[in-house]
Amino acid sequence: MTASIYHQLDETDRHIVDLLREDGRMPFREIGRQLDVSESMVRKRVTRLLDQGWMKIQAISDPLKLGVPVVATTYATVKPGQTEDFANRMAAHPAVRYAAVGIGNRLVVESLHADHKELHAFLESELGRPGIETSETLLVVDIKKSVWDWAIPGESDAHTEFDPLARRTA
Numbered sequence: 603m604t605a606s607i608y609h610q611l612d613e614t615d616r617h618i619v620d621l622l623r624e625d626g627r628m629p630f631r632e633i634g635r636q637l638d639v640s641e642s643m644v645r646k647r648v649t650r651l652l653d654q655g656w657m658k659i660q661a662i663s664d665p666l667k668l669g670v671p672v673v674a675t676t677y678a679t680v681k682p683g684q685t686e687d688f689a690n691r692m693a694a695h696p697a698v699r700y701a702a703v704g705i706g707n708r709l710v711v712e713s714l715h716a717d718h719k720e721l722h723a724f725l726e727s728e729l730g731r732p733g734i735e736t737s738e739t740l741l742v743v744d745i746k747k748s749v750w751d752w753a754i755p756g757e758s759d760a761h762t763e764f765d766p767l768a769r770r771t772a
Contacts, residue, residue: 670715673713674721674740676711677708677738680734680735681734685708
């Protein structure tokens with residue numbers, strides 16, 4: 603994967619994202635100081651990045667460490683032509699914290715539940731519907747790694763192999 607897919611972000615945008623990735627509460631004044639640009643420029647760019655949906659600033663938590671008793675990941679195969687409808691339905695469900703569409707009419711759904719009975723009811727009501735061809739659910743007992751803070755490669759990285767976990771070193 604090369605940097606060319608990130609053509610909508612220039613080097614300053616990428617550096618702003620990197621700094622906020624490291625500390626989502628970093629003041630715009632500090633970002634401007636580190637990048638040698640004005641605070642107002644940072645504010646405008648962050649607003650644009652947020653408004654365009656290219657970035658979100660949020661806290662990421664480990665549900666198991668927070669005491670959620672049941673975390674489940676379900677892989678489902680959906681009948682052709684129904685994948686988007688099921689994915690949207692899953693994304694709107696309050697127990698679902700992650701819903702993704704994969705190649706080949708596949709869905710990945712991560713859900714949080716108070717107990718196994720609640721998980722069973724969720725699976726029966728939501729993934730037992732007509733249109734779901736198969737599903738497999740696993741209970742998550744420990745999260746070893748959950749990476750949501752990957753680095754955006756820059757133009758200088760275009761000729762090197764993509765490393766999604768690379769840290770900015772400036």
